[in-house]
Amino acid sequence: MPDVVIVGAGPVGLFMGVLLLQRGHQVRILERRSSRSNRSRAIGLHPPALAELARAGIADQLVREGVRITRGVAYSRRGRVAELAFDGDTGFPFILAVPQTVTEEVLELAVRNLDAGAIVRGADVQEVAENLGGVRSIANCPDGVREFSSRLVIAADGAHSPIRRQYLPGLAARSYPDCYFMGDFPDNTGHGSDAVLYLEPAGIVESFPLPQDVRRWVVRLGAPEKDPTAAGLADLVVARTGEVLDVAGNSMLSAFEVRSRLAQRMVHGRVVLLGDAAHEISPIGGQGMNLGWLDAAALAPIVDASLRGAEVGHHLMDFEKSRRKAALRASRQAGLNMALGRPLPPHAMSARNAVFATALGVPAISGVVERRFTMR
Numbered sequence: 596m597p598d599v600v601i602v603g604a605g606p607v608g609l610f611m612g613v614l615l616l617q618r619g620h621q622v623r624i625l626e627r628r629s630s631r632s633n634r635s636r637a638i639g640l641h642p643p644a645l646a647e648l649a650r651a652g653i654a655d656q657l658v659r660e661g662v663r664i665t666r667g668v669a670y671s672r673r674g675r676v677a678e679l680a681f682d683g684d685t686g687f688p689f690i691l692a693v694p695q696t697v698t699e700e701v702l703e704l705a706v707r708n709l710d711a712g713a714i715v716r717g718a719d720v721q722e723v724a725e726n727l728g729g730v731r732s733i734a735n736c737p738d739g740v741r742e743f744s745s746r747l748v749i750a751a752d753g754a755h756s757p758i759r760r761q762y763l764p765g766l767a768a769r770s771y772p773d774c775y776f777m778g779d780f781p782d783n784t785g786h787g788s789d790a791v792l793y794l795e796p797a798g799i800v801e802s803f804p805l806p807q808d809v810r811r812w813v814v815r816l817g818a819p820e821k822d823p824t825a826a827g828l829a830d831l832v833v834a835r836t837g838e839v840l841d842v843a844g845n846s847m848l849s850a851f852e853v854r855s856r857l858a859q860r861m862v863h864g865r866v867v868l869l870g871d872a873a874h875e876i877s878p879i880g881g882q883g884m885n886l887g888w889l890d891a892a893a894l895a896p897i898v899d900a901s902l903r904g905a906e907v908g909h910h911l912m913d914f915e916k917s918r919r920k921a922a923l924r925a926s927r928q929a930g931l932n933m934a935l936g937r938p939l940p941p942h943a944m945s946a947r948n949a950v951f952a953t954a955l956g957v958p959a960i961s962g963v964v965e966r967r968f969t970m971r
Contacts, residue, residue: 597621598902600732600745602720602758604628606637606695607870607887608751609702613651614895616709620902623743624706625734627719631703635694635779635847638803638811639664639881641970642684645691647892654687656701661693662804664790667968669951671794671944673837677952683965690790690969692805695884715743721757723748723866730865747898748866751887754856756872762863768856771877773933775813775851776820778828781844782810794951795835796944799936802838809846815936820850853877853933855926861918862911867894874922877929885970886925890918928967 599615601608604626612624640648640657648654665688669676682688706713718734718741725731732743750758759766782804784791793800798815805811814831825845833839856875861868870887893914901907939947955961965971 596729596744596746597623598745599623599747599749599898600625600730600743601749601751602723602732603750603752603756603870603872604631604699604703604714604716605751605753605870606698606702606884607891608749609699609706610648610651610653610888611749611751611869611891611895612706612713613653613702613709614891615898616706616713617651618895618899620899622710622713623745624714625718625720625732625743626714626716629717629737631696631699633696634849635696636849636878637695637698637881637884638692638805639885640691640693640698641881641885642687642690643970644885644888645687647888649686650892651705653701653705657693657698658691660697660701660806661691662788662806663689664692664788664804665689666788667790667792668786669792669794669948670836671948672796672941676794676948677955679955679961679965679968681965681969683962684969684971690881692803694805697806698884718743720752722761723750723758725865746865746902749869749894749898750866750872751869751891752872754871754875756868758866759858759868759872762866762868763858763860766856766858768854768875771853771855771930771933772817773853773877773937774816774819775853775878776816776823776828776831777811777813777847777849778823778825778845779805779809779811779847780825780829780840780842782808783841784810784838786810793836794935794944794948796939796941797835798938800832800835801936811847812840815933817938819852823848823850851878855929857919857922857926859919861890861915867898869894874919874926876922876925877933882925882929882970886922889921893918925970931967 791802801813829840
C-alpha cells in the first residue's frame with residue numbers, strides 16, 4: 596500500500612509527487628488521461644514558485660527551456676503608455692514563460708527518475724472512501740473499476756475535481772463578465788522577450804513571448820467565442836492593435852470563460868484538496884498553477900511529518916489558513932487584472948492610462964505593482 600495517492604498528473608500533482616518521493620515516501624499518481632496532454636494553457640512561472648522548483652532541483656531545466664520575461668510594456672491606440680520591470684526578486688528577476696507541455700514533461704521525468712512506476716495512467720478517480728487507517732481511491736480504468744488503497748489522498752485533479760464535489764457538493768463558482776480567446780503564432784512583432792498589454796477601448800489584448808520565436812495572444816471578449824478560428828483571432832488582434840499575425844503558423848487555439856471557486860476547507864480527514872481543486876482562480880495573470888505549486892511546497896513537510904508519526908493537526912490548520920489567504924489575494928489580483936482589460940470609451944481610456952502611467956513612474960507604487968504581478 597503506498598503512503599500517498601495523488602489524484603491528477605497535471606503540474607501540481609506531479610510536483611507534489613516529486614516532493615514526497617524525494618522525502619522517501621511511496622506514492623502513486625493516478626491520472627485519467629492515457630497520455631500527457633498536448634494542450635498548453637498555463638505558461639507563466641513566477642519567482643516564488645520558481646524558488647520552490649529550484650529547491651526540488653527542477654528549476655534549472657525549465658529556465659533553460661523557457662523565455663525570461665523581464666519587462667511588461669503597455670500600449671494604447673498605437674502609443675506607448677508605460678512599462679514595468681519584473682526584476683524585484685533577487686533569485687529569479689523575471690517571469691519565466693514555458694509551454695505547459697514542456698513543464699509537465701520535465702516534472703514527469705523527475706517523478707519517473709525517482710520511481711518509474713509512480714504514475715498510473717488511465718485511472719479516472721471518481722470517489723474516495725476513508726476506512727480505518729487509510730483511504731480507498733475508486734477509479735474507472737480500461738480494465739474495469741479498481742481500488743487503490745493508501746494512508747492519505749491528495750486531490751490535485753483540477754477545477755472540475757470529482758473529489759471536491761464529494762466533500763463540498765454545494766461549493767458555488769463566481770462568474771465574471773469576461774471571456775477570452777487566445778492562440779499561439781510565430782512572433783514577428785519585434786517585442787523580443789517583453790510581455791505586452793494593448794489597453795484598447797474595445798478591450799485588452801495581451802501578448803507573451805514563448806520559446807522558438809512563438810508569441811501567445813489573448814483577446815478579451817464580452818461573450819464566449821463559439822467558433823474559434825486562427826483567422827478570427829488574427830482579425831481581432833489586427834483590428835485592436837495593428838499587429839498582423841501569421842495565421843498559417845498558428846499552433847494553439849483556446850476560448851474560455853472565467854470563474855473562481857474558493858473552498859473554505861482544504862483538509863478533510865485523510866483527504867487534502869490541492870491547487871485548482873481547492874481554489875480555482877481566473878487564468879488571467881497565471882496565478883493558478885503557481886498557487887498550486889506553493890500549496891504543494893507548504894503541504895509536503897506536513898505530510899512527511901504525519902507519515903513519520905508526528906501530530907500535525909495545528910500545522911494543517913495553519914496550512915489551510917495561509918493557503919486560503921494566498922488564494923484570496925490571487926483571486927483579488929485576477930479580478931483587478933480583468934477589470935483593467937474591460938472596454939472603456941476612448942476618452943475614459945485615455946484618462947485611465949494617464950493615471951496608470953503617472954503611478955508607475957513612482958518607484959514605491961511600481962514596486963507594489965511588480966510584487967503583485969509576480970506573486971511575491
